[in-house]
Amino acid sequence: MYQRSVEFASFNEEAKKWNVKAKNVSSGEIEEYSARFLVVASGETSNPFIPELEGLNTFSGEFLHSTKFKYGKTYRDKNVLVVGSGNSGMEIALYLANHGARTSIAIRSPTHILSREMVYLGLTLMKYFSTGIVDKVMVMLSKLVYGDLSKHGIIRPAEGPFFMKVAYGKYPVFDVGTVKKIKSGEIQVLPALESIRGEEVVFENGKSHPFDAIFWAGPHH
Incomplete structure (x- = not known):
């Protein structure tokens, strides 16, 4: 979208589409778009950041x-x-x-930890099932392959991996x-x-x- 600034984006589970509201930077008007896929190409990992840490x-x-x-x-x-x-x-x-x-x-x-094969399977299942169902399958497979990682210091999130990607932009490992x-x-x-x-x-x-x-x-x- 040329000369447009994205103001809001949400995923419609029922329609399996992204709804995007964008501002026309020339006119200031808000426009609405709908698409099956949303690609973020704004450089979400482009600027290294080191936090303030005591000492x-x-x-x-x-x-x-x-x-x-x-x-x-x-x-x-x-x-x-x-x-x-x-x-x-x-x-x-x-x-x-x-x-x-x-x-x-x-x-x-x-942190969710998945194999690449699990993620590919999840992406395929997302075409046919809801995020909630796919997440249950991913968590089950992760438990079968990796077991209980909490005893090694790795805690699995309460929310599923695909939900977290859609809702928070947080990728599984x-x-x-x-x-x-x-x-x-x-x-x-x-x-x-x-x-x-x-x-x-x-x-x-x-x-x-x-x-x-x-x-x-x-x-x-």
Whole structure:
């Protein structure tokens, strides 16, 4: 939509279509559109963001955004923390562990973990069934394949993966082997960060651990 600003978008479950309200930037009028698919091409992950964190400026190691990650082998035998359980965070943690880093990942929020095959199946089912039904199938398959991950520090959200994508724009994590490393203990799951003191990172459970490097793989602006 040229010279249009999207003001509101919602998905109609019954019609299986997106309803979009857009403003004509020339006339100021509100226009309504309907489509089967809605593609967000505004760069939702284009601007790296590092939050304000108490003591961050005192960290004696290397602190980088995940967009700066290049080579896992650089961190062999080093204590490395990845902050964020999205797809980039999970993949970076896997690369680091595969290259001999002593890897930890801080997971703050409940997270859906699915295989790519599950997601493809879900997308196919969405053509014929409601989001609620598809989500039940996805959660069942996730439990069968991965088991109970809560004992490893990963909590499954109360809401389904496809509902969360539609409602909040939150993607499920596509597992590429990270879960296996977590279960084996090669990747340690830690809670949210609270503060930093020199090389020590303090977590919300009150425990602290030293790290040589931290990769922030949290949300983008």
